[in-house]
Amino acid sequence: MRALKLLSAAAIGIAIYAPAFAAGYPEKPVTVIVPFPAGGASDTTARMTTQKMQESLGQPVVVENKPGANGSLGAGQVAKAKPDGYTLLVGSIGVYAINPVLYKSLPYDPIKDFDLLTVAVRTPNVLVANPNFPANNVKELVEYLKKNPEKVTFASSGAGSSDHLTAALFWQKTGTTGVHVPYKGGAPAITDLIGGHADVSFQNLGAVSNHIKAGKLKLLAVTADKRNPAFPDAPTMEEAGIEGVEVYSWQAVAAPKGLPADVKGKLEKSLTAALNSPDVKGKFSDIGFEVVASTSGQFSEFLSQEISRWKTVVEAGKITADQ
């Protein structure tokens, strides 16, 4: 009986103690919400990073998948969660930068509702084509598009996806047009591209690199600022003569707005350490991801640039995906 009393007293003590002294953070498992199904890019990023974070935080970090509505369902839940550092979000460029310019009613505002922690990783997109497609480089593609307006099919992983918007950006920068063919995710789009049912597509490098190596897809250009070491022969968009089509797919970590300063500091430190550890870095580079591990300040600045850039593309292309 006495032991029980002592125990409950201790429990109450901890309950009162916890919020006042966040310095003890974390005292219980941390939940990381991934607003997409398991197995995707956000999920992979979250799982690889959190495995390492557990070591420095000394508490389990649990990844929970809450898919739905292009990631806005899970992101909305994080926005409403308590800012105590026990709920984090790992989301994509779509969640942070594209949904906000595409949808009128969103259950979160990426700038107002989140404490942005870090851009974890990024991967360049690549412009790939079916091997039988007539154009063999970007210049030939632009000429072909100009001769055949509204003829060439651009497969994408969905209406309003980053590859859809990259295609729109490409048309705007080159003054061409094509037919946008959306799919449910990247995999079926790549399948149809290999099968020759669609002509070209912008895809994440990691998703198509093996198909390029096997000769099932033709690599026309990378949308990065420099050539990729795995494909040194493929020019960047800028080298191919098209400015302003530099697009990365990125994954970033955020928490509900209003984290206590010491919790935020601890999380940032743990995140950077995990992302920069050689084995995590190596695993990411194996799948074509490049570790960014930016500071929260850099993330904020980068996010406002991304939002305003995609806003212009969406408005110029009259792209709508209304809720």
Place this chain on the structure above:
Amino acid sequence: METISNLWLGLETALTFWNLAYCMIGVLLGTAIGVLPGLGPTATIAMLLPVTFGLPPVSALIMLAGIYYGAQYGGSTTAILVNLPGESSSVVTALDGYQMARQGKAGRALATAAIGSFFAGTVATVLLAVFAPPLADLALQFGPAEYFSLMVLGLIASVVLAHGSLLHAFGMIILGLILGLVGTDVNSGTVRYTFGFAEVSDGINFVIVAMGVFGLGEIIGNLENESTRTIMSKTVTGLMPTREDVKRLAAPVLRGTVLGSMLGILPGGGAMLASFAAYTLEKKVSKHPEQFGNGAIEGVAGPESANNAGAQTSFIPMLTLGIPSNPVMALMIGAMIMQGIQPGPSVMTEQPVLFWGLIVSMWIGNLFLLVLNLPLIGLWVRMISVPYHFLYPAILVFCAIGVFSLNNATFDVYLMAIFGCLGYIFRKLDCEPAPMLLGFILGPMMEEHLRRAMLIAKGDATVFLNRPISATMLIIALVLLATILAPAVRQKREEAFQEEG
């Protein structure tokens, strides 16, 4: 020769102690979650993904694969015993399997499912080993136009699923199509018929509808007249199929295996169609179509073989092309990526140990399943004799857990409850839910492929007739429709029902 040396390499890999152990854990776990209503392989594999990081890649994939086909196996058990199809592929197994169980033939139905699945699994594994690359290339021939025509064929065939009024069947299919419209339109990104609930903006999950309409509807119906249900369980006859049964099920198993192996290769939901297609085929070629829906053993043997064959061959596009044919395969690709293996055509050449080890392990896993399941049948059959007022709360709880595990959302559980009420109403109105489920599955895919095909063809509808595979399927669909609607056939149908009376 090369195949044999490859298989030898696979045997060496799969027969190591640890890989055998992981294979066994995988199929055991798979059977368990398959038997539990609602818990599907997708959720289980997603939960177990982190656990596999510590394993060598071959063992990890062997275990995950075991969970997948083990669940296909276990799923039919619940479908037969309590009319709860947890997977889209076991919907048709429930049709005749549950009727058999009601007639006291649960053991025979379960054994039929187990033997059919084993045979199909063996054949499909051989196919996988010998023909994987050329079959994968065939799958690439399927573009949006071909898929659309395949779905049309599937939808027309789904009418055959019904054994009651034709009008009711059509009505239910259309209801399913309408339900399938809920969610985000793939082409425009516009959200349709969600009534402001963001939870359904990706559409309603199949498991929710199936659990609700079949599972909960059945429970409510059974509670209404519990006495009839207890009678049924007392008269269990023979656990093993009789010699006559074996004669009856040999051909359906063969046909189901061929059909399932072919459809399983198609990445765009082909495997899902396999069991439906097999059922339709069996009912069409049977001399006693009137027995279907009333406990025909062919109606269990064909679809069960087809869905297991499809489950095996759906690995072909994943292993040879790096293309996931369903959500489970997408997770397997995720697991490979986490292990530092880039899925794609190079897996076969660069990771022969993984490729062949996995293939051989699938056959061993199938053998495990057979050995594991045949003795278990006696136990399962006794499960139905558990008084229903003990059984149904457990089923309810498992359904709720299973549905929750899909998206970690309580909303889905409420939605299942609504579908449960609907399911009860359907029972009262003599409307069978199976055609509705098929409409629900096929409708959105059909729309997606139709619009994509039209988009790529720049609005030229002749694309469906110009492409040979597509045209062939449309012709078969037309013939099938004619036989359904031909007045003479219809007459026969009605007669058949009156006989059943």
